[in-house]
Amino acid sequence: MFSRIKEDINSVFDRDPAARTSFEVILNYPGLHAIWIHRLSYRLWCADWKLIARTISTFSRWLTGIEIHPGAKLGRRVFIDHGMGIVIGETAEVGNDVTLYHGVTLGGTSWKAGKRHPTLEDNVVIGAGAQVLGPITIGKGGKVGSNSVVVKDLPANATAVGIPGRIVPDKHSKDENQQREEVAKKYGFDAYAVSHDNPDPVAKAIGRLLDHMHLMDDRVSELCKEINTLGGDICPKNLPELRVGEFVEDEKAAAERRENKVASFDPEI
Incomplete structure (x- = not known):
């Protein structure tokens, strides 16, 4: 139980x-x-x-x-x-x-x-x-x-x-859909109901953004490999994983800093 x-x-x-x-x-x-x-x-x-x-x-x-x-x-x-x-x-x-x-x-x-x-x-x-x-x-x-x-x-x-x-209808291949889901998980996003032809404009925009991020990741990875082949030394490690919770914490910290500034503000100065 x-x-x-x-x-x-x-x-x-x-x-x-x-x-x-x-x-x-x-x-x-x-x-x-x-x-x-x-x-x-x-x-x-x-x-x-x-x-x-x-x-x-x-x-x-x-x-x-x-x-x-x-x-x-x-x-x-x-x-x-x-x-x-x-x-x-x-x-x-x-x-x-x-x-x-x-x-x-x-x-x-x-x-x-x-x-x-x-x-x-x-x-x-x-x-x-x-x-x-x-x-x-x-x-x-x-x-x-x-x-x-x-x-x-x-x-x-x-x-x-x-x-x-x-x-x-989904006009795209199963591999493309799987790539979108993998990118969404990588960045800590739940791609619920985000299909290529979803009539919701927000969902469609998020889907296109995920496609763009996937393409940019591939391009940066290829660029790093080519530069390293020519004798360079970049991208020795994988990019750090991004999680939604990190941004939430950053927003909280920024809000606390703003509150502290307001509390310490002296109108007579």
Whole structure:
């Protein structure tokens, strides 16, 4: 049990740069609380203690703002970010390493018993406010854009946006997409839903920036090799890794310096 809890906490650090300490995560992440309580209610549901399971589920909804039916199946390292307003239906199945943002609904489209809620395979990301409805399957690595409504199956590694959800065509090769993801990880950026043809202008700009950074890295590396071949001695080491947290700390330090200057300012001078 404790190993699963530790695994859940580590998954938060992997996907949320705002997380600082394990103690902070344990106290202040309702998505984790909802998942931990669901594990208890799910076991009771499977043991045919239906009423107690539903009661615990209702308490979890009151506590976290996240409604997970005790019959839903959740995989390992599921990360619910913010969480408020999330609804996961009874026959929903969520795979490993899935990320759900606030306002997501994994709902049904029928009142008949049986499988009526979505199945999310491993590494799926569902954006804020998205609705995934019916007994459909979101393939491994699939992404659903914010506020989209998806009612049909989504192939693996595809991105769906809009109402109704439609697959965003990707005219670039798999290798190019992989390069973009690698550059994003190198600089500490989560390239969620950043595809080449994403209609979001901000996402498109970020994607182009990642492409530019990848090209510049290659050019600088080639230039260093050529100069070293001619007898020079530059770039003996790899470039230092950049992390988003470093810039956050720099901003904090700069803010503190500004506050100190203001506090030490004497208007009479």
